[in-house]
Amino acid sequence: MLFMDKLQILEEIAGEVKTCPKCRLAETRLNAVPGEGSISARIMFIGEAPGENEDKTGRPFVGQAGKFLNGLLEKAGIPREDVFISNIVKCRPPGNRVPLPDEVEACSDYLMAQIAIIEPKIVVPLGASSLKTLLGKDRKITQDRCKVFRKSGILYIPLYHPAAALHNPKMVETLQADVLILKELINREIGEDEITDLQSVHIPAEKKVAPEKTDEEPPQTLTLF
16 A cells, blocks of 8 residues: 555544544543554554543543653663554443443444555554454453464564553553564564464453453463563
8 A cells, every 4th residue: 555545544543533423532531542653564562442632632641650661661772653552442331441342342343444545564562452353352461461362464562551550660661672673573584483363252242351460370371571
């Protein structure tokens, strides 16, 4: 697909998102947040949902978590303008609650269209909600972070959400190290022995995503460490 064609289609998607009436979040938002970044991004970060600052500005990751993400990218030598950043839902849930499954479902076509058009080398789910939405409700961010998965031909590498480090300083170094691994992977060919293939997954709208537990045995998945 030509650059100008990609740009036009992404702009059309953004226009639809800004006026989207598909779920209850349209009733409480100030601004929808389609996402932003490079049309030719090799890395696409997918968070959970816009927060207060994002709702005010219409831009993703501009609050404290966004500033921390910017710092992580800068230390790894990854310019923010070279990546694309979005969320599994495009409007802020009231009180920053976790998005409900039907809200995620309402936004899924927008997100999957963005991924298909940008064609990143790696999609990075940030945090548990994004991981469960993109790779399956049984995935655990504590077990799957920094591992390489493939679903429907797309490579995914989950990372902790930057907001987690704002509440748990011990996670700062972990995130810094994980982003450095991400940079290393983006700059080389990833071997088949490093990739776990997953079935395509769909989360039924009537079921809520359960909170993750950290005391379960990890799945048999190849790690990059």
